[in-house]
Amino acid sequence: MVNIGIKRIYDAPEERDGYRILVDRIWPRGVSKEDAELDEWAKEIAPSDKLRKWFDHDPDKFMEFDKRYRLELQEKEEKLNELREKAKENMLTLLYGAKDTEHNQAIVLKKILEN
Numbered sequence: 869m870v871n872i873g874i875k876r877i878y879d880a881p882e883e884r885d886g887y888r889i890l891v892d893r894i895w896p897r898g899v900s901k902e903d904a905e906l907d908e909w910a911k912e913i914a915p916s917d918k919l920r921k922w923f924d925h926d927p928d929k930f931m932e933f934d935k936r937y938r939l940e941l942q943e944k945e946e947k948l949n950e951l952r953e954k955a956k957e958n959m960l961t962l963l964y965g966a967k968d969t970e971h972n973q974a975i976v977l978k979k980i981l982e983n
Contacts, residue, residue, distance in 0.1 A: 870955035872981055874974045877963040881905040886959025889951070891974055893920060896965030906963070910951075913944050915973050930971040937976050952981055 873885065877896050881888065887907045890896075893914035896904075915923070915937050923933040941948065954960050960981075964974040 870952055870982055871959045872955050872978050873959060873961040874978055875961050875963055876969065877904055877965050884959060885961040887954050888961050888963055890963045891977055892963075892965050893917060894965075899965075904963075910947065913941065913947050913951075913977065916940055925966055925968050925971060927968065927971045933971075933973075934976050937973060938980065941977070941980060948981060955981060 871886070875885065877890060877892075877899055881904075888905060889908045889910050890904065890906055891910055891914050893911050893916075895901075895909075914920075915933075919933070919936050919940060922936075923929050951960060962974040962977055964972050966972040
């Protein structure tokens with residue numbers, strides 16, 4: 869069983885977050901590296917710049933974004949397996965900067981890691 873949570877990076881860090889990993893390609897505005905209390909910034913598994921710009925957090929594009937992001941992640945299986953192992957050991961919290969809590973890459977990534 870894997871223990872994976874999702875949280876906006878703007879939300880206060882908590883002890884129960886466990887291993888905190890930012891899954892955005894660009895550093896979120898207004899958050900210092902100290903305040904973020906990250907364990908890791910995994911730019912390599914964030915959506916590509918091309919995909920991120922195309923999606924532009926448009927909820928109508930989310931289903932297609934999900935498909936395209938999954939295709940991108942097929943090349944990142946080693947990193948995904950590393951995160952799955954971390955999530956077996958203790959809580960893994962995927963952090964993202966988007967305002968939309970229902971249509972973002974962390975949601976897609978969480979589903980992938982849980983399978």
